[in-house]
Amino acid sequence: MSNNDFILKAEGLYKSYRMGATDVKVLKGVNLAVKKGEFIAIIGASGSGKSTLLHILGALDRPNKGVVKFEKRDLSRFSAGELNRFRNKMVGFVFQFYHLLDELSVLENVFLPSMAGRSIAGWFACRKWAKNRAGELLAELGLAERAKHKPYQLSGGERQRVAIGRALMNEPRLLLADEPTGNLDSATGNGILEVLERLNRAGQTIVMVTHDERIAKRAGRVVTLVDGKIKS
Amino acid sequence: MYKIILAIRYLLKRRITYFAVLAVALCVFIVVVVMTVMTGLLSDFKQKNHLFVGDCVVGTESLVGFAYYENFVQMLDRTDFIEAVSPVIKSYALKSLRGSEQNDGVEIMGIDPARHSRATGFGETLYYHRDDVFKTFEPAYDPNLPGIVLGIDMQLQRDALSRYTYEGNPDRTGYSISCFPLTSRGALAQAGTDMVNTRTFYYSDTSQSGLAKVDGSLAYLPFEQTQLLCGMAGPVKRISAIHIKFKPEIKLLDGCEKVFALWQNFKKQKADEKQAYLLDTVRVQNWKDYRRSFIAPLEKEQTVMTVMFAFVAIVIVFIVFVVFYMIISHKSKDIGILKSIGISSFDVIELFSGFAFLVGLLGSCIGLFGGLLFLEYMNRIEDWLFEHFSWQLFDRTIYVIGDIPDQTNAKVLGVIVISAIVACLAGALVPSWQATRRKPVETLQVNQL
Numbered sequence: 219m220s221n222n223d224f225i226l227k228a229e230g231l232y233k234s235y236r237m238g239a240t241d242v243k244v245l246k247g248v249n250l251a252v253k254k255g256e257f258i259a260i261i262g263a264s265g266s267g268k269s270t271l272l273h274i275l276g277a278l279d280r281p282n283k284g285v286v287k288f289e290k291r292d293l294s295r296f297s298a299g300e301l302n303r304f305r306n307k308m309v310g311f312v313f314q315f316y317h318l319l320d321e322l323s324v325l326e327n328v329f330l331p332s333m334a335g336r337s338i339a340g341w342f343a344c345r346k347w348a349k350n351r352a353g354e355l356l357a358e359l360g361l362a363e364r365a366k367h368k369p370y371q372l373s374g375g376e377r378q379r380v381a382i383g384r385a386l387m388n389e390p391r392l393l394l395a396d397e398p399t400g401n402l403d404s405a406t407g408n409g410i411l412e413v414l415e416r417l418n419r420a421g422q423t424i425v426m427v428t429h430d431e432r433i434a435k436r437a438g439r440v441v442t443l444v445d446g447k448i449k450s
Numbered sequence: 451m452y453k454i455i456l457a458i459r460y461l462l463k464r465r466i467t468y469f470a471v472l473a474v475a476l477c478v479f480i481v482v483v484v485m486t487v488m489t490g491l492l493s494d495f496k497q498k499n500h501l502f503v504g505d506c507v508v509g510t511e512s513l514v515g516f517a518y519y520e521n522f523v524q525m526l527d528r529t530d531f532i533e534a535v536s537p538v539i540k541s542y543a544l545k546s547l548r549g550s551e552q553n554d555g556v557e558i559m560g561i562d563p564a565r566h567s568r569a570t571g572f573g574e575t576l577y578y579h580r581d582d583v584f585k586t587f588e589p590a591y592d593p594n595l596p597g598i599v600l601g602i603d604m605q606l607q608r609d610a611l612s613r614y615t616y617e618g619n620p621d622r623t624g625y626s627i628s629c630f631p632l633t634s635r636g637a638l639a640q641a642g643t644d645m646v647n648t649r650t651f652y653y654s655d656t657s658q659s660g661l662a663k664v665d666g667s668l669a670y671l672p673f674e675q676t677q678l679l680c681g682m683a684g685p686v687k688r689i690s691a692i693h694i695k696f697k698p699e700i701k702l703l704d705g706c707e708k709v710f711a712l713w714q715n716f717k718k719q720k721a722d723e724k725q726a727y728l729l730d731t732v733r734v735q736n737w738k739d740y741r742r743s744f745i746a747p748l749e750k751e752q753t754v755m756t757v758m759f760a761f762v763a764i765v766i767v768f769i770v771f772v773v774f775y776m777i778i779s780h781k782s783k784d785i786g787i788l789k790s791i792g793i794s795s796f797d798v799i800e801l802f803s804g805f806a807f808l809v810g811l812l813g814s815c816i817g818l819f820g821g822l823l824f825l826e827y828m829n830r831i832e833d834w835l836f837e838h839f840s841w842q843l844f845d846r847t848i849y850v851i852g853d854i855p856d857q858t859n860a861k862v863l864g865v866i867v868i869s870a871i872v873a874c875l876a877g878a879l880v881p882s883w884q885a886t887r888r889k890p891v892e893t894l895q896v897n898q899l
Contacts, residue, residue: 278790278890298794306792317787317894321459331791333452341451384791 225391225423226252226275231284233270244270245281246446252392252425257418259437260427266443268427269396275425276309276394277301289391306335310385314397316377318369318384325365328352328383335388348387355383359413375406382413386422393417395426399433411436453797456784457804460777467809470773470874474813475820477766478870482821484759485862487828488752490855495748496738498660501571503737504536506706508713509691510731513541514636517686517725522716526694529712531705533695534568536561539676540690541629545669548624548650556604557668558627560676563587569695572670575657577602577616587672589654590619597654598625599670605656614658623653627671631681634688634725639681647679663744686725702736710734763873770809771877778802778881785885786893795886802882803875810874814867822858829853 233245244267252258262268273279275286277293286293288308296304305311310331318327329352333341341348356362359379369377378398385393395414399407415436418424426437434440442449461467510516519537526535539560546553563586567573573583576599578590587597606614628648631639638645651671659665674683682688696705717729738745785798824831832854835841843854885893 273891276790302792302794304792305790311790313790313894317783317790319456319784319787321456321463326455330452333455334788334791334793334797336451338451338454 223253224251225254225289226250226425227285227287228271228275229285229287231271231274231281231286233267233274233279233281244446245274245284248284248443248446248448250275250441250448252423254391254423255418255421257414257424257438258426259434259440260425260443261431261434261440262429262443264429267446268429268443271443272394272396272425272427276311276392277304278311303335306331307388308390309392309394310388310390312378312381312385312393312395312398314400316369316374316381316401318377318380320369322369323365324361324367324369324372324380325349325352325356327369327380328355328387331384331387352383352387355386356380359383373406374402375409378402378406378410379413382410382417386417391423393422393424395424397428398426399428399430407433452793453801453804456801457808460781460805461808461812464777466773466777470770470777470809471813471816473766473769473773474810474870474874475817477763477770477873478814478817478866479821479824481759481763481866482818482863483824483828484755485866486821486825486856486858487854488755489859489862490857492745492748492752493857494660494855496745499741499745500737501574502659502661502664503740504534504570504693505696505702506694506709506734506736507691507740508694508709508732508734509540510728510733512636512728512731513680513690514632514634514728515539515680515682515688515690516728516732517634517688518716518720518723518729519689519692520687521720522713523692525712525716526692526709529708531697531700531708533697534565535695536566536569536693537673537689538566538691538693539673539680539682539688541676541680543669543679544626544628546626546628548626553626553628555667556627558629558671558676558679559668560671560673560680562673563670566693569693571659572657575659576655577658578620578655586670587654589622589652591622592652595652596649596672596675598627598651599655599657600625600653601665601668602656602658603662603666604669605653616656620653620655624650625653625669626650627669627679629679629681631679633681634684634686634728647681649675649679651675661744688725688728702738706734706736763869767873767877770874771880774802774806774809774874774877775881777805778878778885782885782888782893785882785888786890789886789890790894798886799879799882802878806874806878807871810871813874814870817870818863818867825856825858828856 228248228250231245231248234241234243248271260268260271270279274281277296280294288304293304319330322330329348332348332351336344353362353365356365359382361376361379361383364372364376369380372380398414399410402410411433414424414426418438428434508522523535523537526532541558543556543558544553545556561572563572563583567583573580576583576586579586585593586599589595589597602614606616608614626648628646630645631647633639657665657670677683677687694709696702713732713734720726720729788798832843
């Protein structure tokens with residue numbers, strides 16, 4: 219395997235939080251490399267630091283020490299504008315609690331990242347394309363009939379599929395999923411995992427965080443985080 | 451584009467936003483109504499004072515008056531910037547109904563009605579002689595008798611709606627006017643039983659200037675006879691003031707400066723005259739300065755009212771701030787979501803500023819429309835309240851106004867609307883800036899370890 223095949227590389231990540239007078243060390247030197255097209259599950263007990271690691275990989279948080287390289291570029295050297303573009307174009311997030319905007323319809327939630335990445339003029343130039351793409355994604359996710367609904371009118375599983383649609387809207391190179399089935403029953407969660415597997419088969423790189431070993435086994439590779447370190 | 455869509459959706463979908471819009475609308479409504487009524491009152495009062503005085507006054511407060519005025523009036527008449535000039539005599543007198551022992555003190559003003567009507571708005575204040583000011587001092591029942599024009603409140607009673615009831619023709623009523631004639635040195639001009647000059651004048655008209663003090667205590671008399679009464683008709687005749695009206699194209703201050711320069715020149719010319727010392731007490735003032743003591747209290751009242759309502763507005767701005775704080779605090783999750791898809795902190799602030807702008811604009815428009823609508827029907831509402839509850843905003847027995855005046859000023863309205871929008875923007879800026887400073891992971895509440 220050539221070094222060039224890695225889309226994401228984390229080296230020596232340390233992260234701690236202050237909780238009152240105590241300094242809680244969450245990550246204690248994490249090294250992780252993700253290859254293009256890989257489906258990795260990060261598994262660990264509650265409090266093991268897996269969500270924190272995911273946020274650092276997606277530039278939603280910064281490590282105290284260590285380097286995250288995305289396609290060989292060090293994220294810590296990104297300007298604020300570059301970080302925003304990175305979050306908008308390069309990665310897609312799927313959260314445990316969906317995090318959809320209630321004021322927007324399902325279709326609008328899906329094409330929101332496309333709209334957010336463009337000026338008004340740029341949006342008017344591509345809105346037809348964006349709406350079509352969002353419609354196609356919803357159709358692929360089995361939500362074509364729900365496009366005009368509001369998120370609060372959907373079930374948990376449907377909301378999570380909308381969140382996946384939103385994460386995929388800008389065709390990101392990396393999909394980060396934080397406990398995507400954590401808030402769903404097993405049947406619905408299974409449906410979501412099937413969607414992720416299908417995406418991965420189509421070439422999508424996915425990093426998923428879960429505490430459930432059965433879910434983790436659906437990924438191509440499982441990484442276990444114990445006490446802030448990757449267990450080899 | 452998402453900023454516009456989300457700002458509109460936040461406005462329409464959140465019920466708490468309606469309270470912010472309502473608070474802004476109330477604020478704008480209150481300020482518009484108060485400012486417009488106060489501006490109307492002040493403007494109305496100033497206009498009445500302007501009409502009463504003319505543009506400029508060359509005069510003295512001394513009861514002795516000043517001499518050589520004829521030469522100065524001729525000098526003024528020859529200029530190209532003055533439209534009309536009216537010399538007047540002002541003094542105090544005792545007025546009694548002919549044959550009655552009772553008397554009361556009045557201010558008297560001796561005028562040539564035709565000249566005074568050209569220099570001031572005097573002619574417009576008359577009731578019977580409005581269209582024929584030359585005959586102002588000719589009572590309808592006997593034009594040969596010397597007439598007197600009384601301030602309307604000295605002659606007629608005002609009802610609760612500020613209306614006067616006139617007779618078809620003025621009643622034949624004689625008034626004895628008594629004055630103490632003074633020498634040019636200020637001493638009593640006559641001694642013994644002739645110490646007081648008394649003449650009888652007959653009611654010929656009323657003057658309604660709309661100024662309470664003027665209408666309640668000033669009597670106009672024919673110029674020459676007033677000059678005799680006050681002892682100013684000696685070999686060197688004297689007057690109290692010259693009222694001047696400038697041509698329409700002349701600016702007030704420019705005109706007054708020119709008159710002042712003429713007066714200074716005139717004073718030099720008369721420096722060697724016997725009564726030149728009387729000219730030292732004469733001042734040249736524009737109408738605003740001349741009536742400053744009357745206008746200033748109302749201006750102060752307007753300022754005080756503006757300050758008081760500014761405090762009310764500050765309270766409402768604080769309410770708007772609290773409402774925005776609540777709205778944006780509830781939207782902190784949205785801020786986290788938006789940041790997670792690559793939206794910058796600046797864009798988030800722009801989004802909430804746009805939302806605040808819409809709230810401010812909508813609230814201002816509602817408040818402005820409501821305020822203008824209220825002003826349109828304000829007098830009818832007041833009439834209705836008076837008819838049904840005997841309640842008046844301004845007691846007409848005290849305030850010399852008919853309808854409650856209002857003067858909408860586009861500039862003032864613009865400032866009010868812009869201020870309301872700026873207040874909303876300020877109210878939204880602090881909480882949105884605070885929210886954007888938090889990390890997305892904190893606002894998304896996914897910071898499980």
